[in-house]
Amino acid sequence: MSFNSLGLSDALLKAINKKGYDTPSPIQEKAIPPILEGKDVLASAQTGTGKTAGFTLPLLQILSEGTTKRHRPVRALILTPTRELAAQIFENVKEYSEFLDIKSAVIFGGVNQRPQAATLKRGVDVLVATPGRLLDLCNQNILSLASVEIFVLDEADRMLDMGFVRDIERIIKLIPKKRQNLMFSATFSKDIKKLANGILTYPVSVEATPENTTVEVIQQKVFRVAKGKKTGLVIKLISEGNWQQVLVFTRTKHGANNLTKKLISSGITAAAIHGNKSQGARTKALAGFKDGSIRVMVATDIAARGLDIPLLPHVINFEIPNISEDYVHRIGRTGRAGASGEAISLVSADETSFLADIQKLIGMKIPVEIVEGFEPDPNASTEPIKQGGGRSRSPRGGGSNKSSKSSTKGGSSNSGRRTRDRRN
Known part of the structure; x- marks a missing residue:
């Protein structure tokens, strides 16, 4: 199968060709068609499978076919757990939208918010964000999520492990109930499935590789x-x-x-x-x-x-x-x-x-x-x-062993919050 057979626009195919790609990966082949049809998607994909293009390409096509509003409110929100991943996804969005009238931006903590706020003020169609900075800017009325049409939750399992479940719940309340939802996760625990049930509506399930397998090469x-x-x-x-x-x-x-x-x-x-x-x-x-x-x-x-x-x-x-x-x-x-x-x-x-x-x-x-x-x-x-007094989950990123289990599962412990704030 080639990208041409997936129903993508000429502008996107031109951008894909410029990056030197001609054949979609399994996750792209399986995820792109149902996303283009406007369906919610729950995808299982390991790292290195090309999943980012699996949701950015159809997302960009859907937005480009819609009416571009004068002030460009955020129409697609991509939520991700770490700054590095947010920056990587943003670069992909920019590259794939090179020949489209789409504006994108990335926001995360650890840096001055003023340039990010200025970019948002000029109008953004696609926003890539980490939870902490996103909520900060929303709370300051610098950012509105009232026009979001597509919501992408990337690395959902990592989100839960880092204690972001409460933040995700707050963000869900800020976006319209009527929207398309895309959720990508490398693993599917009971907590992930519970989260998916609260976000997705009759989702199409796609899987690139068997869960938790390592890449053969x-x-x-x-x-x-x-x-x-x-x-x-x-x-x-x-x-x-x-x-x-x-x-x-x-x-x-x-x-x-x-x-x-x-x-x-x-x-x-x-x-x-x-x-x-x-x-x-x-x-x-x-x-x-x-x-x-x-x-x-x-x-x-x-x-x-x-x-x-x-x-x-x-x-x-x-x-x-x-x-x-x-x-x-x-x-x-x-x-x-x-x-x-x-x-x-x-x-x-x-x-x-x-x-x-x-x-x-x-x-x-x-x-x-x-x-x-x-x-x-x-x-x-x-x-x-010993991990904090027993064989328990170690704090993500090597933080203090005093972090409680509740903080990794989205609890409200102060230590967990401080750890997340540093990362985002």
């Missing part, structure tokens, strides 16, 4: 290693392999900073990206990583979604996540658009049960290696690491 490997030898092993792998672009995941912000310092001390250019970093620092780090001036980017799970890095060859889990689904999202940064990739996990004794959970989720046993000089400690306990 990704070569996965586990190195069993003593906890205290992980840093040395990372340096050895990167240096001896002459790896030039590596994304490394740590569990905490403090761990990300420490590992970055040690990499730099060993002569490897590196930068950290996490929720405590300013938006300017995060943007600079990502730009350096993409242009090759920075070899290693060390990140917490805030970067597990929304980073579009073409042909990223290596992902390293310095610490594997205790939430199995996060493993899928992390390694999904490589092996994108059909390219091959390598995902390496450094596993110490206290992460043994986490590894077992991950292997159960993805339905495969990951090959294990031991590097001479970096052997696991035979006397180390296999008791799972």
Whole structure:
């Protein structure tokens, strides 16, 4: 199938062709037709499947066929959990709407709101936003959502994990009841299905890949290693392999900073990206990583979604996540658009049960290696690491372990709110 057969306009086909695409991905092939028909869609799609184009292309076509109002109120709202993902989607919207009379904008926290407010005042058809800044601008009467025709909730599972359910509920009350809804999620938990039931009306369900499967082209490997030898092993792998672009995941912000310092001390250019970093620092780090001036980017799970890095060859889990689904999202940064990739996990004794959970989720046993000089400690306990007093959900982005479960599920704890505000 080609994009020409999906019913897209010549202007959109011209933009798609300019980007060098000719064949739609499975999620695009399945999602675009029902969206063009005006139906609500509930889509399951892993990272790297082309889902962003799956909703932006038909959304832009629907808006372009409508009447452009003089003051350009927001007609399509795309809600996403992180700044990086919001920025990426905005770039896609701009590229695909190049030959259309459509204006778009992106808003998120961590930066001065004045330029964003000025852009909104000039009129915007498509708005990409994170929940915190969106609600802030609505509360200040700088932004109205009263004319929204299409509502897109992207990375819905991540939204819930980061504690945005209350914010989503507030936003739903600000947009018209009569609208088209599109909801995309990599996983479908009971909470996601409950959220979908409250937002979508007779949705068409589409699925690109089986839920929680890992991309086949990704070569996965586990190195069993003593906890205290992980840093040395990372340096050895990167240096001896002459790896030039590596994304490394740590569990905490403090761990990300420490590992970055040690990499730099060993002569490897590196930068950290996490929720405590300013938006300017995060943007600079990502730009350096993409242009090759920075070899290693060390990140917490805030970067597990929304980073579009073409042909990223290596992902390293310095610490594997205790939430199995996060493993899928992390390694999904490589092996994108059909390219091959390598995902390496450094596993110490206290992460043994986490590894077992991950292997159960993805339905495969990951090959294990031991590097001479970096052997696991035979006397180390296999008791799972304590996460805030027990084996619970770790705070997203490596925040304080004091965050309560209620905050990750949309509760009103102050610690949860502060974490979200920094991210958005």
